[in-house]
Amino acid sequence: MKRVVITGAGTVNALGLTVPDTIAALAEGRCAIGPLDLPGAGRLSVRIGAAVTGFDPAPHLSPRQISLCDRFAQFALVAAAEAVQAAGPGALGPGAGVILGTAGGGLASSEAAYHAVFAEGAARVHPFTVPRLMASAATSHLTMAFGLKGPAFTVSTACAASNHAIGLAFQTIRAGAAPAMLAGGSEAMLTFGGIKAWEGLRVLSETGCRPFCASRDGMVMGEGAAVFVLEERDRALARGAPILAEIAGFGMTADAGDIVAPDPEGAAAAMRAALGDAGLAPSEIGYINAHGTGTPLNDRSECAAIRAVFGTDAGRVPVSSTKSLHGHLIGAAGAVELLAVLLALGQGVIAPTAGVRSLDPDCALDVVCGQARRAQVGAALSNAFAFGGLNAVLALRAA
Amino acid sequence: MTIEAEVIAILARQSGVAPAAIGPETGIDALGLDSLGLVETIFALEERFGISIPFAPAAEGRERDFDLSTVAGIVAGVAALRARPAAA
Numbered sequence: 001m002k003r004v005v006i007t008g009a010g011t012v013n014a015l016g017l018t019v020p021d022t023i024a025a026l027a028e029g030r031c032a033i034g035p036l037d038l039p040g041a042g043r044l045s046v047r048i049g050a051a052v053t054g055f056d057p058a059p060h061l062s063p064r065q066i067s068l069c070d071r072f073a074q075f076a077l078v079a080a081a082e083a084v085q086a087a088g089p090g091a092l093g094p095g096a097g098v099i100l101g102t103a104g105g106g107l108a109s110s111e112a113a114y115h116a117v118f119a120e121g122a123a124r125v126h127p128f129t130v131p132r133l134m135a136s137a138a139t140s141h142l143t144m145a146f147g148l149k150g151p152a153f154t155v156s157t158a159c160a161a162s163n164h165a166i167g168l169a170f171q172t173i174r175a176g177a178a179p180a181m182l183a184g185g186s187e188a189m190l191t192f193g194g195i196k197a198w199e200g201l202r203v204l205s206e207t208g209c210r211p212f213c214a215s216r217d218g219m220v221m222g223e224g225a226a227v228f229v230l231e232e233r234d235r236a237l238a239r240g241a242p243i244l245a246e247i248a249g250f251g252m253t254a255d256a257g258d259i260v261a262p263d264p265e266g267a268a269a270a271m272r273a274a275l276g277d278a279g280l281a282p283s284e285i286g287y288i289n290a291h292g293t294g295t296p297l298n299d300r301s302e303c304a305a306i307r308a309v310f311g312t313d314a315g316r317v318p319v320s321s322t323k324s325l326h327g328h329l330i331g332a333a334g335a336v337e338l339l340a341v342l343l344a345l346g347q348g349v350i351a352p353t354a355g356v357r358s359l360d361p362d363c364a365l366d367v368v369c370g371q372a373r374r375a376q377v378g379a380a381l382s383n384a385f386a387f388g389g390l391n392a393v394l395a396l397r398a399a
Numbered sequence: 400m401t402i403e404a405e406v407i408a409i410l411a412r413q414s415g416v417a418p419a420a421i422g423p424e425t426g427i428d429a430l431g432l433d434s435l436g437l438v439e440t441i442f443a444l445e446e447r448f449g450i451s452i453p454f455a456p457a458a459e460g461r462e463r464d465f466d467l468s469t470v471a472g473i474v475a476g477v478a479a480l481r482a483r484p485a486a487a
Contacts, residue, residue: 063415067439124445127438 003233004173005399006342007241008087010079013224013336014050015326018082022326026340026351029371031325033208033220040192046204049190050222050327068128069141070106071188075225075332076138077145080182084146087229090239097150097178098142099169100227101161101185103331104194105135111193138186142227150178156331159291161185162226163334163384163392167250169230170394179232185332186225195221201260203295209328210355211292211321212299212363219293222327226335243399245345248379249278255389262298262385267291267305270391271381275309278379278395282310285317286377287344289337291385292321292353293328302383303363318375320368324354334384334392344377345398402448402481403474409443410470423471437467444473450480 011018014032015025025032036049057066057074060081069077084091109132113125131137136154143152151172155164162185169183189195198204198221205218236243251273255266275282291302299321307314322340329336340351349372356369382394400408403423411418414430421430432440441452453465465480466472 064435068435123451124442127442128435 001174002176004170004230004247005233005236006228006244006247007091007231007236008083008229009226009244009339009342010082010086011224011226011336011339012052012055012075012079013226013326013329014052014222017055019086019339022339023343026322026325026343027349027372029325029352029354031354033327036190038190038192044192044195044199046195046199046206048206048208048220049195050220051190052224065141068131070109070132070137072102072104072106072186072225073138073141075188076100076186076227077141079184079186079225080142080145080227083182083227083229086242088239088241091229091231091241092146092148092180094147094149095178096148096180096182097172098139098148098152098182099155099165099172100139100142100183101155101157101165101331101335102135102138102187103156103158103161104187104189106133106137107189107194108191109133111191142182146182148182157390157392158386158388159328159330159333160384160386160390160392161331163382163394164252166228166247166334166338167252167392167394170247170250173230173232179235181230182227183230184225184227184335185329187330187332188223189330190221190223205294208355209294209324210357211290211294211324211353212303212359212367213356214358214360216294216296216299216360218295219323219328222329224329224336225332226339228335228338244342245399246397247394248280248397249274249276249395251277251393253391255391257389260387262301263389264301264304264308266389266391267302267383267385268308270393271305271309271383274381274393274395278397280379280395282313284379285381286375287341287350287380288317288319289341289380289382290319290321291383292323294321294323298385299360300362302385303365306365315366317366318350318368318373319365320351320353322351325351334382334394337382338394341380341382341396344375344380345396348374348376350375350377402477403470405447406444406470406473406477409440409447413440413443421470423469423474425470427468444477448477448481450477452476452480
């Protein structure tokens, strides 16, 4: 089987509009969560989020691309351009493909169209409403922008979507079905209706995102995208590409339990599957980027799963949730969080969990809190556990 | 602003051709609009003038009472639709 490496990264998120800015913010432990400024915010009970500010697609996209693309697809295009540039010439090619994750797709476009016809009594909606809202739009635009004619599709598995996307792209290259892939996720759910929907579920915090903290009271929504160039290792070495990390394994499982409540057994099974796929022992893992949403239920369940998998080693593996910094990017969460994994593997810096006042005794692991920690990390796990019990865990090794 | 000036402004924005280079006899084909550009142009005309333009690319070949081939045709069509009471 072929080995798969990451040779380029790109992002747009609340911490930064590029990878270097995001990496710097992660290393600083800077929190991008703040008051939301959107139409109708006065009618929201949750008014905080990690919004992308200062994003201007105009320098990156053509007027036609901007007109055809919802915000989530614009994020993906801009992030992909940064990744492809970073990977250097020859990274892609006609046999290469794209797999992206998203949960909401072009939600703002759906909302605008519904608002026009339902609330305003408009006779028509914008003619590009369908190509803007379809969940696969970002993937299609990436194929067109970079001439990618290999395997290309979108996966939608709620909060695990981008980990599933990256894992499937990894498997595609490992199996020899494509020499290189763009993979990641994109989400733009910080809309009035998007927040209202999440509000209804009573899982959003009105105070902040404090994963593993005894005082945690919910998740905080973010938005953005991260896209990576995945490449067959020998090919990357032959062209002298920068190698950011190796994707060593992928594990996915389903809880088959509840549509919202997590099951520690499903999460543990996914971590074990990723370790087994990578041929890594738990003792080799030097960092876990947790799903760590900051809801009472997720964090307790995830910590129980980590204890089940790591046993006596559980207390010595550094864990952090960077959702406390960039918010929960839903279908793009695992992709943006992979940047924190690359920071740990490449620069020996573990990005912290912000906002923790005192650890919940149920979450008493080695949680990196407050500020970043220096550590030699040879291998790491990145967790994503979606509503509906769909679990996707990536295992990575340092380059 | 006359209907013609507004039609030209919409076509110029969609095609990227300067408004001064577009006149009544300009053919739509000469502006290089593709099918998406044409659909977006029709939407802009409908929104601007509060009309509904009969146009279905899927029904090509069928008799149309709206001439989209030239600027003058569009202006005449818009004027006729505006003069008509709004369709139910």
